[in-house]
Amino acid sequence: MSEQFEPNIVAFLCNWCSYAGADLAGTSRTHYPANLKVIRVMCTGRINPLFVLNALQQGADGVLVSGCHPGDCHYMEGNMYARRRFRLMKDLLEYLGVDSRRFHMSWVSASEGGKWKEVVEKVVDEVSEIGPFEQFKREKINW
C-alpha cells in the first residue's frame, strides 16, 4: 500500500451536545480530518454496545462515542449510564485483543467546536497509527 492509510471511523454523537459541537466546528470553518462517519443519536445513553460491535464488524477501523459533559445531559443522566457502560465495553474489547486506540469516548459540549477538532484529530491519528481493523471484521468467509 503506497497510499497513506485513511481510517474509517464511525462516530456516535448525541443530538444535544456533541452533534451541535461538531456543527459549530463546521460553521466556524474549522479544519479537521474528514475520516468520520457521523451517526446522530438522541443521547449517549441510547447507544447500544452492539452498535459499536456492529460498526467494527462492518468495516469501521475505529469508533468514537461522544456526548454531553456529566451534569449537562438533556435527559439528566443518560451520559452517566453510558460512562459506565463504555468503560467496561472498552475493557472487554481490549481484553479480547482489540487495540485500546480503536475505541474512544469523549465529552464535547455544544460550545466546544475547538475541542471537537482536537478530539477528532487525536482519534484519527491514533487509528491511523494502528492501521486497518481486521480482527473480527465481517468478510466473505467461505462464500
Added chain:
Amino acid sequence: MVDLETIRKKAKEIVSREDVKHLIGWRKGTFGYRVTPYWVEAPEDAEELVYSPLCNTNLATSLTLAEKLPLPKGQEPDRRKTALLVRGCDSRAVVQLLTERGVDREQVVLLGLPCRGVVDLRKLKDSYPEDNEVADAEWKEDKIVLNVSGEKKEIPREEVLDDHCLVCRYPNPVEADETLGEKVEPWAEESHPGVEELENASFDKRWDFWEKEFERCIRCYACRNACPMCYCEDCILDRLNPTWIYRSNNYSENTAFHIARAFHLVGRCVSCGACERVCPAGIPLGKINQKLVKEVREKYEFEPGTDPEGVPFQASYNPQDQEDFIL
C-alpha cells in the same frame, strides 16, 4: 457441612407445606459422574435428593426456565411457591434476579446449603475416565472423595474442582429462609484465574488466543441457556429484524456473539461458572466473565447478587464514576 439426611428431612417438610408447589434439587444421573436437576413433588420423592461435589448446575436457572404459557380458559394459575436448594452461587443468582424483578421473593422458598465447590467434569474425566457405573462423591476436609462402585479415591481439590469454586468468595448462601449445616470458609483469597495472564499479554497474543477459542464455537447457546442471568424472553440472538449478529458460524459472528453475551452479564455475573462447564466445545468463557467481574469490583466496588435491596449495576450510576478514559 451438612449431611444428606438433614437435607432430605427438611426437603420433605418443605414439600409437605400447602403453599409449596415443589422443591428443586439434584438427583443422581444415568451414568458416570452425572447429576441432574430434580423436581421433588411429593415428600417421598425427597429420598432421591443428593448433594455432592458433582452437583454442577446452577439451580437458579430453573426459576426462569419455565415457559409462561397462556392458561386454558377458566383455569386458575398455580400460585404456590417454588422451593429451591441454594448454595452460595445459586443464592447470589436468586438475589440478582430479585434486584432485577426477575423473581418475586414471596414466590420462592430458599433452603440454603454451604458448599465446598463443585467438580469440573472435564478435569475429573481427564484423570478418572467416566464409566457407565453411576458414581458418587463427597467432600472430605480439603479433598474430594470419589466413590465408583464402592471403590473410594481421595483426590486433592485443586485437581478436580472448578476454577471458579477454588477462589469462590461466597461458599455460604447470601440469602435463604433457612440454612442447614455449618458455615464454611472460602478456600482461598480472591483472585481471577487465567485473567491476569491474558491481561499481561500483548493485544495480538490475546486475539490469537480468543480467535481460536471462538472459532470452535458451534453456537448451540448452551452457555446462554445454562446461565441463571440469561432469561430474556426475546433474546437479541433469536431476533431477526434487525439481525445484529448473523447466524452463520465463523470467527466474526462468533466473536460478536461472545462479546454480546459477556457484555449482557456486566455487573450481573455471579461467578458460578455454569456457562463454562456446559460448553460442549470447551471454550473458557469464565475467563471473559471473570475479567468483567474483576473490573466491576475494582472500579466500581460493586458485586452482583449480594444485596437483595440493591440496584442493578447498569441501571445505576455514581456521579463520581471514574472517567479517565474519556477524551
Added chain:
Amino acid sequence: MSEKVLQKANWSSFVQALADARELWFPVKDGPIYKFAPYSGDVDAGLEEYAYSSVPPKAVVLPQTETMFLYQVGDKETSLPEEKKEKVVLGARPCDARAMDIVDRVFQWDEDDPYYLENRNKTAVIGLACNEPFVNCFCTSLDGSPGSTQGLDVLMVDLGDKYYLRSVTDKGSRILGDAESALEDASGEGSQAEEIIKEAEGKIKRSIDTEGIREKLEEGWEAPLWDEVSRACLGCGACTFLCPTCHCFDIQDEVEGFDGRRCRMWDSCMFGEYTLHTSGHNPRPSRKERTRNRISHKYRYYVEKFDKIACVGCGRCITSCPVNIDILDILSRVKEEL
C-alpha cells in the same frame, strides 16, 4: 472389493497420497474436542488418541453454514458458489457413516437437494472401526455395529501395529487404488479384524429394545412423562447440533455492502424460535413439546416415512447434555410407562 493392509509406519505416506488425490478431511484436535477439518499437512496427528469427534462428520457434507447462491443488492442476477471438490473423510466412526446414510434419504425423498447431494456424492468415507466402544455407545441396539459398513466406502480396522482396510464400494476401491503405494495386500488379516469387531460389540454396555417404541410414542402423546423428562432441559442445541442424524437448517440472507448471499445454517428443534410463526403463535411453545418432538422424530416420524430409526446410537446427545437428559432413559420410560 479389495482388502489391504496399512503398516502404521506408512501412515504419513498413506495420508499424503489421499490428500494428493482429493480434499482430505481428518479428525483434528481443537482445544479439548475433536472435529473434522481439512487436512493441513500436520501428518503427526494420527488416529491413535482420537476416540470420536464431538462434532460429527455430518459437518463435512452438511456444513454448519453453507452458501446457496450469491447476488448483488438491487440486481436480479444470481450466481452459484464455487463447485465443491471431491472429498475423502478419513476416520469417521461407523455410526457416523450410518447416520449419513439416514440423512441421505431425507434430502432426496421428494425433491432432490442439490447442495447436499453434490457434497455427498463427491465425498468418500473411510471409516475406522471402534476397538473400544465409548461409555454411551448403543449402536448394536439399532442394527449397527462397531464395524458396520453401511454408508462407508472403506472400512479400516486398527490391528495394533497396522490397519486392515476393506473397500465396500467401487468408490472405496478407487480410493485405495490412489493410495496403493502405501498399502500391502492383506493375507488373513480380515478374520483378525472380524474378531476385534466382535470383541468390541461385546464391550458395549448400554442398550435399548426398540420393539414397540413407535406405537408407544403415538399413544402416549399427552402423557405426563414428557413434562417430567423435559423439565431440566435448558433448551440449548447441544444435543441436536452434535447429533449425526439431525439435519434441520435455517435459511438466511447475509449482506456485505452490496454483496449478498443466501445461506443455510444448522437449526435446532430445541430452540424456541424454530417453530415460531410470524403471527407470534408457536405450535411447540415449551420444552416439553420440543423434547417430545426430538424423540418422536427419530423414533416415530422418520420410521413412518422410511421404515428405519433415525438414531444410530452414537451417544453424543447423552454425553453432551449439560443436565443429563438421557435418550435411553426416556426411551425405556416410554416403553414402561406409556
